[in-house]
Structure formats: structure tokens, C-alpha cells
Amino acid sequence: xxxxxxxxxxxxxxxxxxxxxxxxxxxxxxxxxxxxxxxxxxxxxxxxxxxxxxxxxxxxxxxxxxxxxxxxxxxxxxxxxxxxxxxxxxxxxxxxxxxxxxxxxxxxxxxxxxxxxxxxxx
Amino acid sequence: xxxxxxxxxxxxxxxxxxxxxxxxxxxxxxxxxxxxxxxxxxxxxxxxxxxxxxxxxxxxxxxxxxxxxxxxxxxxxxxxxxxxxxxxxxxxxxxxxxxxxxxxxxxxxxxxxxxxxxxxxx
DNA sequence: ATATTAATGAACTATTTGGTTGACTGTTTG
DNA sequence: CAAACAGTCAACCAAATAGTTCATTAATAT
Numbered sequence: 001x002x003x004x005x006x007x008x009x010x011x012x013x014x015x016x017x018x019x020x021x022x023x024x025x026x027x028x029x030x031x032x033x034x035x036x037x038x039x040x041x042x043x044x045x046x047x048x049x050x051x052x053x054x055x056x057x058x059x060x061x062x063x064x065x066x067x068x069x070x071x072x073x074x075x076x077x078x079x080x081x082x083x084x085x086x087x088x089x090x091x092x093x094x095x096x097x098x099x100x101x102x103x104x105x106x107x108x109x110x111x112x113x114x115x116x117x118x119x120x121x122x
Numbered sequence: 123x124x125x126x127x128x129x130x131x132x133x134x135x136x137x138x139x140x141x142x143x144x145x146x147x148x149x150x151x152x153x154x155x156x157x158x159x160x161x162x163x164x165x166x167x168x169x170x171x172x173x174x175x176x177x178x179x180x181x182x183x184x185x186x187x188x189x190x191x192x193x194x195x196x197x198x199x200x201x202x203x204x205x206x207x208x209x210x211x212x213x214x215x216x217x218x219x220x221x222x223x224x225x226x227x228x229x230x231x232x233x234x235x236x237x238x239x240x241x242x243x244x
Numbered sequence: 245a246t247a248t249t250a251a252t253g254a255a256c257t258a259t260t261t262g263g264t265t266g267a268c269t270g271t272t273t274g
Numbered sequence: 275c276a277a278a279c280a281g282t283c284a285a286c287c288a289a290a291t292a293g294t295t296c297a298t299t300a301a302t303a304t
Contacts, residue, residue, distance in 0.1 A: 002151065004144035005163060017136030018262085022126035022208075029124065029215050036280060041127060048263055050281065055261095069271040069280045077216055084213060086144075087206045093151050094199060140292090158250060170293055172251065177291090191250045191301040 002089050008060065012083050015059035020044070021052050025061060025075065032074035124211050130182065134205050137181035142166070143174050147183060147197065154196035 027039045056062045060079035137143050149161045178184045182201035
């Protein structure tokens with residue numbers, strides 16, 4: 001069964017729904033970075049970046065830690081795995097349905113062929 | 123490289139960020155359904171369901187078609203594949219980084235061992 | 245022909261989101 | 275110490291979201 005009630009998924013998928021936040025995540029693949037070094041695709045204030053970072057942290061997609069006057073962010077891959085797992089289960093379920101449909105079609109074709117065979121003999 | 127600027131992904135991930143909409147998608151795995159037959163986990167008006175369906179359609183996650191007075195929805199798996207692909211690439215990139223880190227660590231261990239070896243001989 | 249049903253549209257509300265600016269805190273540097 | 279820097283806080287704003295209700299349209303059933 002594919003679960004859909006999972007508050008964490010709400011946060012994760014919603015966080016992924018914004019291009020700035022996806023950009024931050026992709027940036028962090030290269031390793032940790034302080035806030036003001038993050039590569040942001042659209043110009044915006046540091047305050048705005050700080051808010052996006054908060055959203056990502058709330059979703060569990062990153063962790064962050066203040067060192068001196070700088071705040072360093074780094075990926076926490078577990079949240080992303082949760083999203084991947086959901087999509088994976090969904091996909092597997094979908095594939096299974098396709099298989100069932102396929103074997104149903106095969107079965108009905110066999111039925112049909114048998115019927116024709118019987119008719120030709122009758 | 124992992125892309126992050128893709129307006130469609132914005133719609134797809136945002137659509138997935140809501141439990142009602144995920145429920146609708148999971149429901150539709152069983153096959154097409156008319157609006158008023160969708161299994162909605164939280165009580166809400168049909169108008170609200172209709173809006174969620176619109177969001178899903180805009181994201182490309184479903185298609186819908188009016189037959190008589192009823193509107194039937196069914197999955198369009200391509201949008202979901204897009205999300206899966208993004209997460210997949212992201213994950214692969216992450217794994218590769220881990221591998222690099224791993225071989226870096228291995229390399230530095232070898233370095234260290236060699237150094238010790240030389241020292242013991244020197 | 246009338247009543248019922250499925251869905252949509254319009255108007256409204258409350259909350260959230262994504263951004264801004266300006267003032268402030270704490271850290272580093274000259 | 276003073277200046278510059280990194281980040282946060284608070285207040286504000288516009289637009290989007292998630293829901294409501296009531297009226298309406300169009301199709302179906304009695």
C-alpha cells in the first residue's frame with residue numbers, strides 16, 4: 001500500500017516545490033556552505049535566503065549550525081530518501097497494476113483464441 | 123548535473139505536498155474515478171475536491187474528462203516520472219560524492235600507511 | 245415534467261508564502 | 275576601539291492556498 005498521510009512528506013515535497021530551495025539543495029551537493037555563499041538563481045536578500053534555509057531545515061532536508069558569525073548548512077539525505085521512497089512505492093504499485101492489466105489482456109486474448117479454436121472445430 | 127529550474131517540477135512537487143492530493147493520486151492507482159467517488163481522507167466539500175483535482179491536473183499528474191454530468195480523473199504517470207527522475211539524479215549525484223569521499227578516505231589511509239611504513243624502515 | 249445529482253463558478257475568509265526594508269546582535273578585522 | 279560583516283528579528287506587503295457557502299448549469303432518474 002502507498003501511504004499518503006505523513007506530515008513529514010508534506011514539508012518535504014512542499015520544500016522541493018520551490019526552485020530556489022532546489023537550487024540550494026543542489027548547491028549543497030558540493031559540500032557544506034555558509035548562507036551567504038549559497039548560489040541563489042534569483043537575486044534576493046539574505047533575509048529571504050535565510051527563510052528558505054529555515055524551510056529546508058524544517059523539512060529535515062538540511063541541518064545547519066552557527067559557527068562564529070556564519071551559519072553553515074549541510075545536507076541531511078534522510079528526508080530526501082523519504083521522498084524517494086514514497087515515489088518508489090508509488091511507482092512500483094503503478095507498475096504492478098500495469099502488469100496485472102497486461103496479464104488480463106493476455107488472458108482475454110487466450111480466451112478469445114480458444115473460443116475461435118472451438119468454433120473452428122465445432 | 124542536477125537541474126533545479128523547471129517550472130513543471132514546481133507544480134509537481136507542490137502538488138505532492140498536500141496529503142489530500144497524495145490520497146487522490148493513491149486512490150487513482152486503482153483506476154479512474156469520478157470526482158465524487160474519490161476517497162478523501164479529510165471531510166471537505168466537493169468544491170474543495172474539485173479544486174485539488176485542478177491543481178493535480180495543472181501539475182500534469184492526472185488528466186480528466188467530463189462524461190455526462192460526471193468528471194472522470196485518471197493518472198498521467200509522466201509527471202510523476204519527472205519527479206522521480208529529479209530525485210533519482212539527485213540521489214545518484216549524492217552517492218557519487220560519497221564514493222569520492224570514500225576513495226579519498228581510502229587514499230589518505232594508504233598515504234598514512236605508506237608514511238608509517240617508510241618511517242619504520244627509515 | 246419535475247426532482248435529484250454532479251460538478252462548477254463566484255464571492256468571501258483566514259492562513260501561508262515569498263519577498264521586502266530597517267533596526268539590531270554578535271563576530272571579526274583593521 | 276571602530277568599522278565592516280553575517281545573520282536574525284520584526285513589521286509589513288502582495289499574492290497564493292485551502293477552505294467555505296450559495297447559486298447555477300447540465301445531465302439523469304422518477
